[in-house]
Amino acid sequence: MFISNSVISEDQKIKVAKLCNAIILRENKGYDFAAWKEGLLKETWDVLTQYDNVTLMNDTCFGPLFDIEPIYNRFEDQSLDFWGMTNCPYANNGMPGTNDAIPEHVQSYFICFKNKVLQSKVFRTFWENVQIETKVENVIQKYETRLTGILGKTGFIYTTLYDTNIRTGITHHPDLATWYPDLCINNKVPFVKVKSFIRFPHPKYILKLIQEKSEYPVSLIQDAISDSYDPFTALLVCDKLIPARVNRELPETSLKIAVHLHVFYLDLFEQYFIYFDSFLFNFDLFITTDTLEKSKEISDCLESHVTAKKIKEIIITENRGRDIIPWLSIGDRLADYDIVGHFHTKRSPVAEEWSGITWQQEINDLLLRPINEIVNIFNTNSKIGIIIPELPFIFHIPIPLRFSYEKNMQVTMQGLWRKMECRKDINFEVLMTPIMSCGTMFWYRPEALRRLFQLKISMEEVPPEPLTIDGTLLHCIERIVVYLAWNEGFDYRIMVPESQKISGFVDNLMLNQQFVINEQLRNEKIMILRSRSYRLSRVLLVPLRVFRKIINFILK
Structure with a gap:
């Protein structure tokens, strides 16, 4: 099933129709979770429970870089109830919108649920209670970061292709899929997040790594970045010279x-x-x-x-x-x-x-x-x-x-x-x-x-x-x-x-960035000097007041 929150042309519909059984075009409301809810309800629970598994994924990533059939075969043979590509480990703070703690969870850009989960009441109740949120932070807080815990408390077992709890020397950000795409690629994760090309300090290295490690055409990535992001951002990522x-x-x-x-x-x-x-x-x-x-x-x-x-x-x-x-x-x-x-x-x-x-x-x-x-x-x-x-x-x-x-x-x-x-x-x-x-x-x-x-x-x-x-x-x-x-x-x-x-x-x-830094430092120095001169004037002012009192006393 293909679900789009944007308008697509008739030519695009014809191309997509060859690759899926159904197409849903909807208003851009509620982000991916609201879209998934609409798709699940349209399929109906009676039909969903007949599948061996259901995979939900969104368009926040490029791929697959590698063949994903062996991944499905591997996890189908294990005693698991649901799985994903990467997880976000527990963090004391950083929850978007609140900066509260982030519970460990399977990241929702790709997550697969087996039949046992599909038949459960807790899974159905979760999706039926999904509301249309106007802020993406609310979607992350209420749905993406909670779904794993809700299913886990019911007894369902999960895993990820790359367990990001097992990492060496990485303490800056829990979201490795976005901030450390090189680790994900080297660990054979078949999808790379779009935002990683914007947040990773050396995005062209990621393109080179994809070329070295896979047969995925990086031209697709460059075309997408060039179309979605402004020309200067695209220059930092893509080959424009x-x-x-x-x-x-x-x-x-x-x-x-x-x-x-x-x-x-x-x-x-x-x-x-x-x-x-x-x-x-x-x-x-x-x-x-x-x-x-x-x-x-x-x-x-x-x-x-x-x-x-x-x-x-x-x-x-x-x-x-x-x-x-x-x-x-x-x-x-x-x-x-x-x-x-x-x-x-x-x-x-x-x-x-x-x-x-x-x-x-x-x-x-x-x-x-x-x-x-x-x-x-x-x-x-x-x-x-x-x-x-x-x-x-x-x-x-x-x-x-x-x-x-x-x-x-x-x-x-x-x-x-x-x-x-x-x-x-x-x-x-x-x-x-x-x-x-x-x-x-x-x-x-x-x-x-x-x-x-x-x-x-x-x-x-x-x-x-x-x-x-x-x-x-x-x-x-x-x-x-x-x-x-x-x-x-x-x-x-x-x-x-x-x-x-x-x-x-x-x-x-x-040069501009350095100029900004220099201007900020210069302004900070001016403020410090002004503060120091003010404190010095106060220090000098007290003895002058005492001296004036002494003179006035003598003159009297």
């Missing part, structure tokens, strides 16, 4: 490709055509610029470039909104393509002076030189909705904490998210390091960013050029595109130099 290889042969592709280039600085635009001339595939080029004179000069300069034949249109736009508003203004022209590259000639003299290399050059080396690699990614993986460059070196600083406007942008991004009626939940206001394309240059599928092109932006919302401040709506759009692709069910990739193993976004998070 693509080496910017330049020696890949161009794959055969039927992709319809376009490039948009916004030209403001004429002295920079021709460098792009050196890259475009090397493209070995068909593409259409859309150019936007802000004056007719620039348009004519662009046309004159392109006579020596083969890419000139690729120009679909040169469009004159208002000098407002940098490259973003011109790009959004031709969204209807770009919507017919499978993938689009967005580029521009924006410059940052300060960044160039600091880094010794233009950040545009860094981005071009990652998004234009390895173009065959990029086309291959889109060509072979329909789930990829956007490809961005690695964080340029100049931006490896704790941005959100250094600049107050970053906090304002987080609020604006949250407002944009609501305005575009995005379906996934995310809190930008606690997002320290956004996954973003610095400089707003990237390759994307138009359908992945459709909500952005449907967004109605008035010119009153766009500050006039030149921008005198950071933190505008334009900067918010720069930071939100990867999240919009994620909202539409697409994944992303980051192009990095070939030898690079870790993303600068992760480095930036560490």
Whole structure:
């Protein structure tokens, strides 16, 4: 029996129907225990008591990593009444919602009851008394942590595949299935908890361990994490980095490709055509610029470039909104393509002076030189909705904490998210390091960013050029595109130099976290100094009062 607390499509129903006898679609109320109750009651107790055993499991885990038939055979041959994969040992505190003691119990993500339990009154009474709870803490307190004890008091015998009471040197948390997935995998537990990839300090090690110990396709795990968790969390778990290889042969592709280039600085635009001339595939080029004179000069300069034949249109736009508003203004022209590259000639003299290399050059080396690699990614993986460059070196600083406007942008991004009626939940206001394309240059599928092109932006919302401040709506759009692709069910990739193993976004998070720690320590030191100075002033004040009394007495 398959029970879902969410809506599934007809295609999904057809797939699931091949794997089960019944499908129950219900409201998302009461979590897994309420769902199991509904399934058990629908099957009826008369039918349930005819089974040799009934297994209840939920979707909080991946697996099976290993064949589970031998596990069933092993426990069927033992004098047991119910069993599970792992148990949570007794703990003096830690009960969710109360921090009371946690009784030992079989964890409910996978638990099997034999016929003797199915026929018992205590088992039936337990399920008939399950209520719809609105807080998961209540479900854990009232049902998950109590079921084992209720059955145990009746005399039923239970065990687990991995008895977590037998553990060496593990004292941090009783829930080994979530906090120590490596121990579970090494002890042949065939399921790994989804949350373990978020709570374990080295989640990519868990993926590697699964690959080494089993034949389970880790791509299923990566796809699920990427879809369910925000892009930065997914970066910590999944393989998002693509080496910017330049020696890949161009794959055969039927992709319809376009490039948009916004030209403001004429002295920079021709460098792009050196890259475009090397493209070995068909593409259409859309150019936007802000004056007719620039348009004519662009046309004159392109006579020596083969890419000139690729120009679909040169469009004159208002000098407002940098490259973003011109790009959004031709969204209807770009919507017919499978993938689009967005580029521009924006410059940052300060960044160039600091880094010794233009950040545009860094981005071009990652998004234009390895173009065959990029086309291959889109060509072979329909789930990829956007490809961005690695964080340029100049931006490896704790941005959100250094600049107050970053906090304002987080609020604006949250407002944009609501305005575009995005379906996934995310809190930008606690997002320290956004996954973003610095400089707003990237390759994307138009359908992945459709909500952005449907967004109605008035010119009153766009500050006039030149921008005198950071933190505008334009900067918010720069930071939100990867999240919009994620909202539409697409994944992303980051192009990095070939030898690079870790993303600068992760480095930036560490810098941010260290900056927070340093700020907290600094504030604590200030409070200590203030407290000490106050106490010192009180100490000095007492002798002064005594001295004043003595002087007053003498003068009298």
